[in-house]
Amino acid sequence: MAEIDEIDHQVLRLLREDGRRTFSEMAAEIGLSVAAVKRRVDRLREIGVITGFTVRVDYAKLGWGIEAFTELRYPGTTPVAKIIRTATDVPEVQEVFTIAGDPDALIHVRVRDLSHLQQVIDRLRRAGDVTGTKTLLVLGSWTRDTGSATDTRSATDTGPAGEPGRRPPR
Amino acid sequence: MAEIDEIDHQVLRLLREDGRRTFSEMAAEIGLSVAAVKRRVDRLREIGVITGFTVRVDYAKLGWGIEAFTELRYPGTTPVAKIIRTATDVPEVQEVFTIAGDPDALIHVRVRDLSHLQQVIDRLRRAGDVTGTKTLLVLGSWTRDTGSATDTRSATDTGPAGEPGRRPPR
DNA sequence: GGTGAAATTTAATTGAC
DNA sequence: GTCAATTAAATTTCACC
Numbered sequence: 112m113a114e115i116d117e118i119d120h121q122v123l124r125l126l127r128e129d130g131r132r133t134f135s136e137m138a139a140e141i142g143l144s145v146a147a148v149k150r151r152v153d154r155l156r157e158i159g160v161i162t163g164f165t166v167r168v169d170y171a172k173l174g175w176g177i178e179a180f181t182e183l184r185y186p187g188t189t190p191v192a193k194i195i196r197t198a199t200d201v202p203e204v205q206e207v208f209t210i211a212g213d214p215d216a217l218i219h220v221r222v223r224d225l226s227h228l229q230q231v232i233d234r235l236r237r238a239g240d241v242t243g244t245k246t247l248l249v250l251g252s253w254t255r256d257t258g259s260a261t262d263t264r265s266a267t268d269t270g271p272a273g274e275p276g277r278r279p280p281r
Numbered sequence: 282m283a284e285i286d287e288i289d290h291q292v293l294r295l296l297r298e299d300g301r302r303t304f305s306e307m308a309a310e311i312g313l314s315v316a317a318v319k320r321r322v323d324r325l326r327e328i329g330v331i332t333g334f335t336v337r338v339d340y341a342k343l344g345w346g347i348e349a350f351t352e353l354r355y356p357g358t359t360p361v362a363k364i365i366r367t368a369t370d371v372p373e374v375q376e377v378f379t380i381a382g383d384p385d386a387l388i389h390v391r392v393r394d395l396s397h398l399q400q401v402i403d404r405l406r407r408a409g410d411v412t413g414t415k416t417l418l419v420l421g422s423w424t425r426d427t428g429s430a431t432d433t434r435s436a437t438d439t440g441p442a443g444e445p446g447r448r449p450p451r
Numbered sequence: 452g453g454t455g456a457a458a459t460t461t462a463a464t465t466g467a468c
Numbered sequence: 469g470t471c472a473a474t475t476a477a478a479t480t481t482c483a484c485c
Contacts, residue, residue, distance in 0.1 A: 166297055247352075247376045249380060255375050315463085
């Protein structure tokens with residue numbers, strides 16, 4: 112395993128809070144030179160600790176106000192690759208986790224409203240040889256990165272829900 | 282609700298893939314001027330669609346190779362605020378989702394190994410008036426942002442599992 | 452491993468149209 | 469929305485501790 116010291120963790124923490132922090136900003140915060148900070152970020156990317164940068168999006172503001180986790184169960188004969196494929200084929204699926212034991216997979220979905228959620232679950236059930244599902248509807252969430260909480264409920268009335276069957280925005 | 286057009290969605294898709302894409306890079310991709318792209322990004326931040334930028338980290342490379350979801354159950358009398366607080370107090374907890382129905386919360390944890398996981402679960406059980414837990418151990422995961430899958434077991438990048446799902450939701 | 456400074460390149464920003 | 473000028477930042481390259 113790579114040797115990561117306290118300063119590296121500090122760099123990662125600063126970038127987790129704001130992935131667009133400049134080197135000079137971080138250098139001032141940490142108490143190192145700009146060149147030293149850049150060398151550390153470069154190294155963290157090289158050894159694969161930093162795999163990239165991304166944007167944080169408020170999906171509720173995009174009309175995707177509902178968030179859910181669906182547990183999927185498959186027959187013992189279903190290969191993992193097929194489980195992943197059937198889930199990732201559904202555009203509303205944001206993340207797929209394959210699980211040891213029961214259930215076999217946990218998928219994170221974002222949808223416009225509850226009828227849309229119903230459609231997505233139906234599609235998942237039909238897609239593979241799914242033997243059972245259980246869906247956990249998210250009411251609110253908290254993330255360590257930002258330390259901020261969101262309330263899903265207030266996001267449900269953000270606008271006209273598309274008709275069932277309309278394709279989700281991208 | 283804010284009006285988000287196709288180009289805005291294109292900008293968001295590009296930034297989800299790489300949050301450090303430059304305006305000129307995106308301008309070329311989209312077919313607009315640099316200034317026009319910047320104006321859109323500024324607006325998306327102003328109206329709160331873009332809430333920030335962050336770094337993607339391979340936690341396995343930091344020695345936090347084990348990922349799990351724990352379902353928590355509480356007595357009906359426990360207020361939601363307390364549920365969130367008891368979970369966020371545990372540093373290994375990355376995300377907390379409050380759930381409609383059963384269970385009451387789903388929490389995403391990252392730990393070094395299985396005995397560490399055991400400790401975290403024990404701490405969660407003691408922290409509040411938790412009446413029950415069920416932990417789903419993650420073997421592998423896939424994220425739409427990157428379209429790449431990771432295998433928790435070997436902590437190495439297995440690359441895309443096939444070619445599904447990469448197409449953005451429409 | 453780190454510093455500091457100068458030169459270069461590249462990107463971000465602003466204002467006129 | 470474009471385009472051009474300006475400002476700011478990232479990057480490279482030194483010599484050095």
